[in-house]
Structures are given as structure tokens and as C-alpha cells.
Amino acid sequence: MIRGCERAVERLFFGAAFISALITISIFGFMFVFGLPLFSGGRFPEIMTRPWAPHLGVFGIYPMIAGTFAVSLLAMVFAFPLSMGCAVLISVTGQGRLSRLLRRTVEIMTGMPTVIYGFVGIFLLIPLVRGIFGSGSGMCVLSAALVLAVLVSPTMILLFCDSFERVPPSYGHAALAAGATKIQRFLHVTLPCAGQGIIIAFTLSLGRAIGDTLIALMLAGNGVQVPASLFDSVRTLTAHIALVFAADHDSLEFRAIFVCGMSLYLLTAILSLLARRAGSKRRQQ
Amino acid sequence: MQSIMNPLLGAVIFSLIFCTSAMAGDLDSFKGDKGELAIAGGTAHIPVMKEAARRIMTANPEIRISIAGGGSGAGVKQAGEGLVDIGNSGRKPSDEEIAKYGLHLFKWAIDGVAIIVNPGNKVRALSQEQVKDIFAGRISNWKKVGGVDKQINLYSRDEASSTREVFWKTALQEREIVANVNIIASQGAMKATVSQDPFGIGYISAGFIDESVAAVAFDGVMPSQQTVKEGKYAITRGLYSNTKGEPVGLTKKFLEYLFTVEGQQIVAEQGFIPVQ
Numbered sequence: 001m002i003r004g005c006e007r008a009v010e011r012l013f014f015g016a017a018f019i020s021a022l023i024t025i026s027i028f029g030f031m032f033v034f035g036l037p038l039f040s041g042g043r044f045p046e047i048m049t050r051p052w053a054p055h056l057g058v059f060g061i062y063p064m065i066a067g068t069f070a071v072s073l074l075a076m077v078f079a080f081p082l083s084m085g086c087a088v089l090i091s092v093t094g095q096g097r098l099s100r101l102l103r104r105t106v107e108i109m110t111g112m113p114t115v116i117y118g119f120v121g122i123f124l125l126i127p128l129v130r131g132i133f134g135s136g137s138g139m140c141v142l143s144a145a146l147v148l149a150v151l152v153s154p155t156m157i158l159l160f161c162d163s164f165e166r167v168p169p170s171y172g173h174a175a176l177a178a179g180a181t182k183i184q185r186f187l188h189v190t191l192p193c194a195g196q197g198i199i200i201a202f203t204l205s206l207g208r209a210i211g212d213t214l215i216a217l218m219l220a221g222n223g224v225q226v227p228a229s230l231f232d233s234v235r236t237l238t239a240h241i242a243l244v245f246a247a248d249h250d251s252l253e254f255r256a257i258f259v260c261g262m263s264l265y266l267l268t269a270i271l272s273l274l275a276r277r278a279g280s281k282r283r284q285q
Numbered sequence: 286m287q288s289i290m291n292p293l294l295g296a297v298i299f300s301l302i303f304c305t306s307a308m309a310g311d312l313d314s315f316k317g318d319k320g321e322l323a324i325a326g327g328t329a330h331i332p333v334m335k336e337a338a339r340r341i342m343t344a345n346p347e348i349r350i351s352i353a354g355g356g357s358g359a360g361v362k363q364a365g366e367g368l369v370d371i372g373n374s375g376r377k378p379s380d381e382e383i384a385k386y387g388l389h390l391f392k393w394a395i396d397g398v399a400i401i402v403n404p405g406n407k408v409r410a411l412s413q414e415q416v417k418d419i420f421a422g423r424i425s426n427w428k429k430v431g432g433v434d435k436q437i438n439l440y441s442r443d444e445a446s447s448t449r450e451v452f453w454k455t456a457l458q459e460r461e462i463v464a465n466v467n468i469i470a471s472q473g474a475m476k477a478t479v480s481q482d483p484f485g486i487g488y489i490s491a492g493f494i495d496e497s498v499a500a501v502a503f504d505g506v507m508p509s510q511q512t513v514k515e516g517k518y519a520i521t522r523g524l525y526s527n528t529k530g531e532p533v534g535l536t537k538k539f540l541e542y543l544f545t546v547e548g549q550q551i552v553a554e555q556g557f558i559p560v561q
Contacts, residue, residue, distance in 0.1 A: 063464075
């Protein structure tokens with residue numbers, strides 16, 4: 001009886017896993033089929049390398065790829081040290097109450113809807129960036145990256161904390177017994193042991209920064225150009241999809257967003273594969 | 286207390302009844318109706334749609350009307366595919382679209398596309414050549430058109446916007462738009478952005494202009510109901526509501542309501558030019 005029940009549950013879970021894998025794969029297939037008119041005739045390299053000028057019949061998404069990397073990598077430049085600092089304060093040097101308070105705050109922040117950050121960004125950050133740096137509209141790589149950093153940091157902080165806390169306490173005790181300070185223990189024991197966890201947290205957060213639509217759409221300005229400075233208006237792949245989505249659905253313009261979708265899909269797939277490899281390496285150790 | 290409340294309450298109820306009955310004339314056709322009506326598409330249409338829907342739903346709470354944006358492209362597409370009952374567009378749907386989906390068009394207003402700047406900006410007039418040069422990036426400082434010595438921040442609309450299409454065809458005469466232009470996704474967002482940016486320039490449906498932004502005269506003509514109506518203001522377009530096939534039932538009544546005296550009055554109140 002119990003075995004039969006167990007088997008049924010097993011099948012149920014297998015079915016669920018199979019269906020979700022199937023959906024993921026078929027989404028990719030779907031995007032490929034819809035993007036096909038753009039791939040045929042060897043136009044693929046053209047799409048990946050040329051600018052976007054629909055009225056001239058050029059549907060390159062290179063500026064959007066460059067924009068995506070500019071915004072998300074800059075966001076990580078801000079978010080990584082910020083998250084590392086917070087995580088250290090919470091789980092390494094912090095005293096009981098302060099670190100608990102900080103942790104609760106960070107936990108609440110992880111659930112904040114993106115649109116709120118975007119909204120606050122428009123009314124507070126954009127005028128500030130415009131005012132401080134003098135030129136430009138304030139809608140630029142920098143503004144979007146700053147807000148994205150705030151968006152991805154909470155998750156990164158919690159993942160960092162997790163990876164610090166998973167280091168066996170006996171290691172830490174040994175270091176303390178040998179006369180190390182808390183900081184020394186962190187730098188020479190915890191950090192090396194938590195290395196893989198940090199890499200995983202970084203890659204997952206980068207994936208989130210690349211995949212976020214609303215913040216880039218609201219704050220990056222959406223200008224179609226390869227950014228030459230932090231104050232240039234850029235359009236990310238996600239924002240491009242959102243903006244072109246309402247165009248005439250039979251046009252090549254519209255087909256081009258399936259290529260954007262595929263690029264995003266592949267990018268995030270590669271990132272999560274990298275994260276998984278880092279994870280499996282750690283388990284082997 | 287009670288004695289004060291009652292006459293007050295009575296007055297309120299009386300005025301409510303009086304008002305609704307006085308205004309209900311054009312809403313009579315909705316009596317006894319119920320059902321849902323989905324509207325989507327052009328963002329310029331939204332204020333009129335909302336006001337019409339509010340009055341209809343107040344007169345008859347059994348009717349539910351939902352209004353979404355998405356842009357003119359989405360309006361035509363969604364109406365054509367039967368996803369919504371009415372798809373709005375700020376341009377006349379193309380002949381291919383009309384043939385493909387069997388669209389019926391209802392043009393219920395004329396609208397000007399106004400060039401706007403921040404109210405703090407002193408520039409209040411631009412020639413067509415200046416506008417073309419500004420959006421092509423050849424004029425990049427307000428000083429060159431009589432303003433302060435500051436960089437011009439450009440705002441344009443997304444690919445699906447018919448406001449953009451009309452502006453590009455009429456005002457820019459299909460000239461290029463420089464790459465560093467910021468793209469805004471709706472009429473409302475455009476107004477909010479330019480009202481926030483002291484050195485910005487953009488364009489919106491003339492019906493959306495209020496004190497938070499300042500309209501700019503185009504070739505010496507200020508966009509207003511009067512100049513659009515008389516054909517003096519150059520950048521204009523029709524506001525269309527489209528249905529797949531002949532509209533029936535609630536859809537038909539809603540569209541008819543837009544053409545009634547009251548409907549056209551809403552159109553005018555929201556800053557557009559009635560067609561009748």
C-alpha cells in the first residue's frame with residue numbers, strides 16, 4: 001500500500017518535472033520558429049552585429065546586446081561590494097540585534113516589486129543624476145545600473161550569508177583558538193571556503209540583472225545606440241522586446257524580438273549552467 | 286443631528302437623481318444591458334474612453350468596461366484577432382490591416398500632435414527646420430533656438446506609437462531621428478518625463494497638454510482646439526476606434542455613444558476636436 005502510494009507520488013513528481021522541462025524547451029523552439037524569417041538567407045550574423053533601423057530594413061540587435069551588458073555588468077560592479085559588505089556585517093562581524101534587524105530588512109527587500117524601484121528611480125534618482133552630472137536627461141546607463149544594483153543586492157546578500165554560514169563552525173573555532181580576529185577568520189577561513197557559493201550568488205544575480213525589464217525600460221532611456229559613456233541613453237534586450245512588442249505583428253521588426261528573446265534565453269541559460277557547474281564542483285570537494 | 290442629516294441626505298439624493306436623469310438622455314440605449322466590453326490600444330484615446338466608460342457604468346452598473354493601453358499597433362492587432370472588442374488607433378489602419386482583419390473604422394475625433402517643453406523653458410516657438418534639426422541631433426543646445434545654454438534632451442515614442450508615426454511623417458518629414466533619443470512608452474509617461482526635465486523636448490497628443498508642460502508653436506502656430514479645427518496647425522491625425530466586422534450589441538452602443546451629443550462633448554472636454 002505504502003509502496004504503491006510512493007510510486008504514484010514519484011510518478012507525479014516526475015510528470016511535473018518532465019512538463020516543466022518540456023515547456024522550457026518548447027519555448028525555445030517557439031522563439032526559433034517565429035524568428036526563422038530573419039535567420040533564413042544567412043542574415044543571422046547581420047542581426048547580431050548591425051544597428052537597429054527598421055525604416056531602412058536593418059534589424060540588428062547589436063546595440064541592445066551592448067546595452068544589456070553595459071547596464072547589468074555596471075549594476076554588478078555596484079551590487080557586489082555592497083552585498084559583500086552587508087553580508088559580512090550580518091553574518092560575520094555583526095552583533096546579535098543589529099545583524100538580525102539588518103537581515104529582516106534585507107529579507108523584506110527581496111520581495112519588493114520591481115515597478116516600485118522603477119517609479120522611485122524616475123522621481124528621485126533621475127533628477128538627481130541630471131542635476132549632479134549637469135548634462136543629459138538623467139535617463140542613462142548609470143541610473144538604470146544603480147537601481148538594478150539595489151534590486152539584485154538583497155538576494156545576493158542572503159545568498160552570501162548562506163554560503164558564509166554553511167562553512168563548518170569548527171573551522172572558525174579553530175581559527176579563533178589560534179588567535180585570529182573575526183576579520184582574519186573571515187578573510188582566511190570563511191571566504192576561501194565559501195568561494196563557490198559566492199560565484200553562484202554572483203552568476204544568479206547577474207542573470208536577474210540581465211533579465212529585468214521594467215527598470216531598464218523606465219530608467220535607461222531606451223535610445224538605440226552602443227553606449228560610449230555612463231550618461232548615454234541605452235536600450236536593453238528586455239526593454240526592446242517590451243517596446244517593439246506592440247508593433248505590427250507580421251513585420252520583420254516584430255520577428256526581430258524573437259531573436260532578442262533567444263539571445264536572452266541563451267545568456268541566462270549559460271549563466272545558470274555556470275552557476276550549476278560551480279555548485280557541483282563544491283559538492284565534489 | 287438626525288434632523289440635520291436627513292434634509293442634507295435628501296438634497297444629495299435629489300441632486301443625484303436630478304443629475305443622472307438630466308444627463309441620461311444619450312445613455313438610454315444602455316438600459317437593461319449587461320455584459321463586458323474590452324477596449325485596448327492607442328494611449329491618446331484613454332481619457333475619452335475612461336470618461337465615457339465611467340458615465341455608462343454609473344448609469345448601468347451591470348456593464349463592465351475595461352480599458353487598456355498598448356499603442357495603436359496593439360489596438361489594431363488585438364481587435365483584429367478578436368482579443369478585445371474595440372481596438373483604438375491614432376492612425377487610420379493600413380489597407381492591408383483592414384482587408385486582413387475585416388476591420389470597421391470609427392473616427393470620432395481629430396487630434397493635434399503638440400511639441401512640448403518644460404514650463405520653465407523660455408522657448409515657445411520653433412520652425413519646422415529647427416524641429417527637424419533638433420530631432421536629427423544637428424541642434425543640440427537650447428541656446429541655438431533662443432533658450433539657455435544647456436544640452437537639449439530628446440524624448441520620442443516607441444515603434445508602436447502612432448503619435449510617433451504622425452510626428453515623424455508630418456513634422457520631421459520622415460527624416461532620421463538621432464540615436465541618443467530617449468524612448469518613452471506612453472502619452473502619460475511622456476508628459477510626466479518632460480514636466481520633470483527642465484531641458485527636455487518631446488511630443489504628445491494635444492489633448493494631454495496641461496500646466497505641467499508647455500506647448501511650442503510649430504511654424505508660428507500654437508496647437509489648440511481652434512487651430513487644429515481650422516486646419517492651421519499642421520501636425521494632426523484622426524483618432525480611430527476599430528472593430529472586427531460590423532459592431533454589434535454593447536460594442537455598437539458604445540461606439541454610437543461616442544458620436545452622440547454627450548459623447549462628442551466628452552471628446553471636446555478632453556481637449557480633442559469632435560468630428561460632428
